[in-house]
Amino acid sequence: MANDAVADNAARATLRPVDGDDPVTAVLAACTRDLVRAVEETLSAFLAVEIDALAEIDAAMGDFAATARDHVLAGGKRIRPTFAYWGWRGVAGPEAALPPVLPALSALELLHTFALVHDDVMDASDTRRGLPTAHRALATRHRAAGHRGDPDRFGEAVAVLIGDLCLVWADRLLAHATxxxxxxxxxxxxYDQMRVETVAGQYLDVLGENDPANWSLDRALRVARYKTASYTVARPLLYGATLGGVGVDAPTVAAYTRYGLAVGEAFQLRDDLLGVYGDPDLTGKPAGDDLRSGKPTVLLMLARQLARPAQQARLDRVGTDLDEDDVAELAGVVEATGAVGRVEQMISERVDEALAALDVADLDGTARSALAGLADASTRRWA
Incomplete structure (x- = not known):
């Protein structure tokens, strides 16, 4: 069935700069206000049609699809469509029309929901964005209904299907780009290469949690590159460039790759810090989550490398059953090793690398300023 609502919404979409003395603030505000709203409207229109079609199979399918929709529209920064937009805008120019590419930009959020829902199942996470994860919410629903079987197993199974459906929806919405x-x-x-790299990074992440004794800093950095840097920044930028008609061998693509990997790795390094020191009210996740799970992040691998023997003995408790006092103590140990300062330095180095890439990129001033501002906003955040 043709999704005419997507086309109608795209035809109305526009991205308008806002007034302000600082051009960087203006373009970033425009992204936040206009692009995110356009993506949300495109997703809502597309999903309404898809839910109606599934409800014709069975009423339960309509409920299932509506649950998937609720997770897609449950908030988030919409970072991937934003980077893809500026990847497109940087090569297509300020006069290029947004409506033809808006479905393709919005499809990245469906891909992201697929990845998040599956990641939460793999990590047995309880919360996401301050709300119960999909599999936990579905298990609670199963218990409340008094159904047969294991509620947790039901929740995990249906969450996997929700992720699968979002992956199919992403493909469908991408095809709506005119x-x-x-x-x-x-x-x-x-897009396909981005998905392959995401699976590679996710597998290495799972492997690291199950074999931390044989992990290394180099491997932790590899996970950061493929699970986050490529998928969050570098590939969306290149995806946007291809929407603008630029081939993979173009000089701008090389600059985007250099910028994207640097910003993406810095983004993940900031996540590593938030995974230990983040405020749950801002991150939507429990404090010290990475200390409890024992996830071998760059931060924790550096802490082990830098730790003195007495500190190392205390760090051996990472990944065990920890209460709040234990988490606070171990967070202090990690900081005392100097690992936090080293990670902050790595973030700064990568932001500098990204800005250097922009200096030689063939971009107009607005796109260059926007990407510079996004590099800063993505790596100096608290959620």
Missing amino acids: LPATRLLETRRC
Whole structure:
């Protein structure tokens, strides 16, 4: 069924700069206000049609699809569509029309929901964005209904299906982009490579949690690159560039790759710090989550490398059953090793690398300023 609502919404979409003395603030505010709203409206229109179609199979399918929709629209920064937008805008120019590419930008949020829901199942996470994760909410619903079987197993199974459905929806929405077939094919190749790299990073992440004794700092950095940097920043930028008709060998693509990997790695390094020191009211996750899970992040691998023998003995408790006092104590140990300062330095180095890449990129001033501002906003955050 053609999703006419997507086309109608795209036709109305526009991205308008806002007034202000600081051009960086203006373009970032425009992203937040206009692009995010356009993405939300595109997703809502597309999902309404998809839910109605599934409800025709069975009323339960309509409820299932509505649950998937609720997780897609449950908030979030919409970082991937934002980077993809500026990747497109940087090569297409300020006069390029947004409506033809808006479905493709919005599809990245469906891909992201797929990844988040599956990641939460793998990590047995309880919360996401301050709310119960999909599998926990579904298990609670199962218990309340008094159904047969194991509620937790039911929740995990249905959450996996929700993720699968979002992955299919992402493909469908991407196909709504009204672009030449050759351009969509190039975009699809970039999209497929992004998905392969995400799976690679996710597998290495799972492997690291189950075999931390044989992990290394290099491998932790590899996870940061493939699970986060490529998927969050670098590939969305290249995806946007292909939407703008730029081939993979173009000089701008090389600059985007250099910038994207640097910002993406810095983004993950900030996540590593938030995983130990983040405020739950801002992150939506329990404090010290990474200390409880024993996830071998760059921060914790550095702490082990830098720790003195007495500190190392205390760090051996990471990944065990910890109460709040234990978490606070271990967070102090990690900081005392110097690992926090080293990670902050690594973040700064990567932001500098990203800005250097922009200096040689063939971009107009607005796109350059926006990407510079996004590098800062993505790596100096508290959630």
